[in-house]
Structure formats: C-alpha cells, structure tokens
Amino acid sequence: MGTPVDVVPHHTSQPAALSQQLQAYVAWVNSQLKKKPTIKPVQDLRQDLRDGVILASLIEIVAGEKLNGVQVNPTSQQEMRENVEKVLQFVASKKIRMHQTSAKDIVDGNLKSIMRLILALAAHFKPGSGRAMNHSAAGVTGKSSSASSASHRPRSAAAVAQGAVAALADVRQDVLQSGRDVFRHRQRNSSMDEEIENPYWSVRALVQQYEGQQNIALESHSSSLASPSPIHSTKSESTVTPSEEKAGYAIIHTEETESKTEETESHFQPDWQAGNPVSHLENSWEEQLLEQQDHLEKEMEEAKKMISGLQALLLNGSLPEDEQEGSFELCEHGACPEEQLIIIRSRLDQSVEENQDLKKELLKCKQEARNLQGIKDALQQRLAQQDASVLQLKQELLRANMDKEELHNQNVDLQRKVEERNRLLAEYKKELGQKDRHLQQHQTKLDEMLRQLSEASYQQVDLERELEHKEALLAHCMKREAEEVWEALVYTSDCQSDVFV
Incomplete structure (x- = not known):
C-alpha cells in the first residue's frame, strides 16, 4: 500500500510542492462550497476568489453568518474591492489572526494573500479542516503516482x-x-x-x-x-x-x-x-x-x-x-508499518534534536558558570584591592583631618593675632589723630607767635628809627645848646672884658 511519502521523491521541486498545496486549498474550498449546491466549484484561486463572492459564501458556510451588501455579480473592480473589503472587515471583527492583507492584493489575484485568508478562516472556524486540506493534497499525489489510490488512507500522516x-x-x-x-x-x-x-x-x-x-x-x-x-x-x-x-x-x-x-x-x-558615501553616515548605516x-x-x-x-x-x-x-x-x-516507522523516526529525530539542544544549553550554562566563577574571583580580588585602597585612603584621610585641625588651630591663632594687631592699629590711629590735632594747635600758636614776632620786629624798626631821629634831634639840640652856651660864654666874656676895659 503506497503512501504519499512513497510516491513523492525527496528531491521534488518547489513548484511541484506549491502546485500540490494549491490543489489541497482548492479541494478544501470546494468541499465547503458543496454544502451550497448553487455555487460553482472553484478551479483557480486567483480568478475565482478575486471578486469576493466565493469568499463571502465561504464565510457564510463556515461561520454561519451572512455578509450584508455583497454584490453577487460584480461588474467592476470597485465592486470587487468592496466585496473583498467586507470580507476583510468581517475577519478583523472576529479578531482572526492573519497577516496584513489588503483588498487590492486579493482583487489583483495575489495567490499568497488568498491562501493566507483561506488558512485563517480554516484555522479559526474549522480547526479540523486541516485534515481535509491535507487529505486532498495527498489524494492528488496518490492519483498521479500509482493506481492504489483507492486504498489510500484519508488521514495519512505524511500527507498532512x-x-x-x-x-x-x-x-x-x-x-x-x-x-x-x-x-x-x-x-x-x-x-x-x-x-x-x-x-x-x-x-x-x-x-x-x-x-x-x-x-x-x-x-x-x-x-x-x-x-x-x-x-x-x-x-x-x-x-x-x-x-x-x-x-x-x-x-x-x-x-x-x-x-x-x-x-x-x-x-x-x-x-x-541610499548609498551615502560620507564616512560618518556609513558608520551610522x-x-x-x-x-x-x-x-x-x-x-x-x-x-x-x-x-x-x-x-x-x-x-x-x-x-x-x-x-x-x-x-x-x-x-x-x-x-501501515511504513507510516509508523516514519513517525517513530521523526520522533527519534525530534528527541535527538532536543537532546542536542539540551546539551548545548548545558555547555552554555557550564561556560556561563565558569565565566561567572572567573568574574567572581576577579571581583573578589578586585574587592580585596579596593579594601586595601580604602584602608589606605582612610589613613590618608585621618592624616588629612589631623593636618586640617592643626591648620585650623594655626588659623585661629593667626586670626587672634590679627585682631590684636587691628586693635593696636586702631589705638595708634586714634593717638595719631590726637597728636595731629595737637600739632595743628601748636602750629596755629606758632603762626600767631611768628605773626606777633614780625609785628614786634616792625615796631622795633620803627622804634629804632624814632630813636635815631630823637638821637639826631638830641645831638642837634645839644650842639645848638652848646653853641648857645658858647656864644653866651663869649658874650659874657666880651661883656666882662668891656667892663674891665
């Protein structure tokens, strides 16, 4: 009995895989649309679903809700886009997890967007529909490869x-x-x-x-x-x-x-x-x-x-x-034993992979533990150095405090001396002011005495002049008196001589 694993070679090309996947999607959509006989089956996802009518019918079937305002026979791109937008709005209202898809993508026939939308609907409303889609893909593969497709199991493990x-x-x-x-x-x-x-x-x-x-x-x-x-x-x-x-x-x-x-x-x-040639922009890039x-x-x-x-x-x-x-x-x-063998080998591969991951995690944890231990030792050594440095700094701080206290005492002593000198200086200034006042008084008296002395000298000169004048007058008077006496004597002698005569 052949399985999809037996039929499909290991080096199947990517287009063949996509073709089989497309057939699985088409088969699932048609299996849902069969519930409404009036709807034609889908042949091409790009062309048949771009107008949004099939999508609205699919939502009505799988979700049990009919979308209002859907154009059954759209004649323009605008009407198609409106239909698809209503479908996307319904998907968003149900909070269905799906990649961001626009109505333009579906109307333009973007196959990836259409497949995403179908997958989102199937996973949300028909979680068991993955069996039907995978069964359809496996059925197509079996028909193209062998005549034993009649005995093909509808839930083959490899086809899923x-x-x-x-x-x-x-x-x-x-x-x-x-x-x-x-x-x-x-x-x-x-x-x-x-x-x-x-x-x-x-x-x-x-x-x-x-x-x-x-x-x-x-x-x-x-x-x-x-x-x-x-x-x-x-x-x-x-x-x-x-x-x-x-x-x-x-x-x-x-x-x-x-x-x-x-x-x-x-x-x-x-x-x-953008390719900016400037070096700093290149670094930022x-x-x-x-x-x-x-x-x-x-x-x-x-x-x-x-x-x-x-x-x-x-x-x-x-x-x-x-x-x-x-x-x-x-x-x-x-x-069949082949399928069981495939499953067992897959589980074994998964266990081996998990074992390798756990070993890597263990090695990583050991390496991290060694690194942390090295960091711890380095930090402890650094901490010891820091403690020694702190002790040395404390000693230096103690010496600095002692020096500071000594300088403070010296500063207080100097301030006391400065205050004493300032007091003495104030007293000296006060005494100097008094002496200045006494000096000014003596200077005033001296000026007065000099003035009086000059006046006295002037008077002395006047007196000397007056004395000289008086002496001259006295000399003149004495001379005149002497002349008069002489004349009197002469006159007397003359008289006496006359008498004697």
Whole structure:
C-alpha cells in the first residue's frame, strides 16, 4: 500500500510542492462550497476568489453568518474591492489572526494573500479542516503516482505535512531573500571568507548555520521510508511528520514569522539603497544594519521555536504549551508499518534534536558558570584591592583631618593675632589723630607767635628809627645848646672884658 511519502521523491521541486498545496486549498474550498449546491466549484484561486463572492459564501458556510451588501455579480473592480473589503472587515471583527492583507492584493489575484485568508478562516472556524486540506493534497499525489489510490488512507500522516512544509520553505526563502541584499553590501566591504567566518553579519550565513545538517541528512537518506526531522530538511516536502487538527494554526504562525521577516526587510532596504558615501553616515548605516541584524536573529530564533512547535504538533497533535491529560494518538490502529516507522523516526529525530539542544544549553550554562566563577574571583580580588585602597585612603584621610585641625588651630591663632594687631592699629590711629590735632594747635600758636614776632620786629624798626631821629634831634639840640652856651660864654666874656676895659 503506497503512501504519499512513497510516491513523492525527496528531491521534488518547489513548484511541484506549491502546485500540490494549491490543489489541497482548492479541494478544501470546494468541499465547503458543496454544502451550497448553487455555487460553482472553484478551479483557480486567483480568478475565482478575486471578486469576493466565493469568499463571502465561504464565510457564510463556515461561520454561519451572512455578509450584508455583497454584490453577487460584480461588474467592476470597485465592486470587487468592496466585496473583498467586507470580507476583510468581517475577519478583523472576529479578531482572526492573519497577516496584513489588503483588498487590492486579493482583487489583483495575489495567490499568497488568498491562501493566507483561506488558512485563517480554516484555522479559526474549522480547526479540523486541516485534515481535509491535507487529505486532498495527498489524494492528488496518490492519483498521479500509482493506481492504489483507492486504498489510500484519508488521514495519512505524511500527507498532512505537505502544506506545512511549503509554508516553512516560504519562510526560509523569504529570510534568505532578506539576507541577500545585506550579503551583497557586506561583500563590497569584506571578502566572502570573512563573512563565512563571522556568520553574525549575514542572514544567509545564519540560515546556512541553522540548516547545516540538511545536506548530510539528505545524502544519508537512501531509502524512501527514511524521514528526517522538518527542522533539518525544510526544503523537502516528503521528509515531514503527520499532523491533525492544528496544522492550519501552526502554518498561520509560520506565515506571521514570514510577514515579520518581510517587514524587517522593508525597513532596512531603503537605508542601504541610499548609498551615502560620507564616512560618518556609513558608520551610522552599519550601526543601523547591526540593529536590523539583531532583529533578524531574534526572528530566526522565533522561527526555530515555531518549527519545533510545529514538529511537536505534527507528532503529537498538540502544541507543546497545550496542557492535555491524554496524548493524541496520531496513527490509527490500522496504520501501515511504513507510516509508523516514519513517525517513530521523526520522533527519534525530534528527541535527538532536543537532546542536542539540551546539551548545548548545558555547555552554555557550564561556560556561563565558569565565566561567572572567573568574574567572581576577579571581583573578589578586585574587592580585596579596593579594601586595601580604602584602608589606605582612610589613613590618608585621618592624616588629612589631623593636618586640617592643626591648620585650623594655626588659623585661629593667626586670626587672634590679627585682631590684636587691628586693635593696636586702631589705638595708634586714634593717638595719631590726637597728636595731629595737637600739632595743628601748636602750629596755629606758632603762626600767631611768628605773626606777633614780625609785628614786634616792625615796631622795633620803627622804634629804632624814632630813636635815631630823637638821637639826631638830641645831638642837634645839644650842639645848638652848646653853641648857645658858647656864644653866651663869649658874650659874657666880651661883656666882662668891656667892663674891665
């Protein structure tokens, strides 16, 4: 009995996988539209769903709510866009998780947007519809490969993962596409060897590091029954494990990761396309590129966790965070040994991968513990040095305080001496003022005495003149008196002589 894993080779091309996924989507949509016989089946998702009428009918079937105001026979692009906008408004009102999609994308026939919308509706309203979609994809594969499709199981474990692998491949290709532009710019500044040695600078190198074991797994896969883990071989659509009711939900998570990667790519592409030759602008561009690269690495880590969750979902039928008492039996009792072997090998791959992750975590923790121990020893040594430095500083501080007190005492003594000298100076100034006043008084008296002395000298001169004048008068008088006496004597003698005569 053939299974989709037996039929589909491991090196199936990507267009074939997308074609099978499209057929699965078409089959699921038609299976829902069969509930209303008046609606024609869908042949091409691009053309049949672009007017919004089929989408409105699909919502009416899966959600049980009829959209009002939908044009049944739209004749223009505007009417088609209005129909699609009503559908998107309904999706937004129900808070359905979906990548940002515009009515223009669906009207223009954007296949990815249409598939996202169908997945969102299926995951929200028909969580078990992932079985039907994957069963449709497996049925198409079985019909094209063998005549034993009549005995094909409708819930084949390998067929469930066809859509999931295509979505994961889209995520990987989008991340690679976002890294090519960064790689080209890095190649202009450094060689290829340097970039490979430092995968942190390139999203391409990061993805290659993430998928490093893929080629080894493909070469060692010699039989059609071998099935590596989807984490190691996301490019091959046959190397996956089964899924049940929550496959659509996991794919929606993958689509969200892809949308985050596209938004990140659109953020930093205009920056490097500007190509400013100035050196400081180039440095700022590189810093911005580093930030974007860190963001991309975080997105890649989220994608890894999401793929691990999808692995658990495909193997166990539930997400790791879902707490369920009983485990979901993915394989039915009548499953063929090949399918059971595939599931067991997938679980083994997952366990090995988890074991490797745990070992890496353990090594990382040990390395961190050693680093922390070294840091602790260095800090303790540094603390001892700091304690010695603090002790020395305390001693210096004590000496400085003693010097400060001594200087303070000297300062007080000097201030006391200065105050004493200021007091003496004030007294001296006071005495000097008094002496100045006495000197002025004596100077005044001296001036008065000099004035009197000059007056006395003037009087003395006058007196001397008067004395000289009087002496002259006295001399003249005495001379005249002497002459008169002489004359009297002469006259007397003459008289006497006459008498005698």
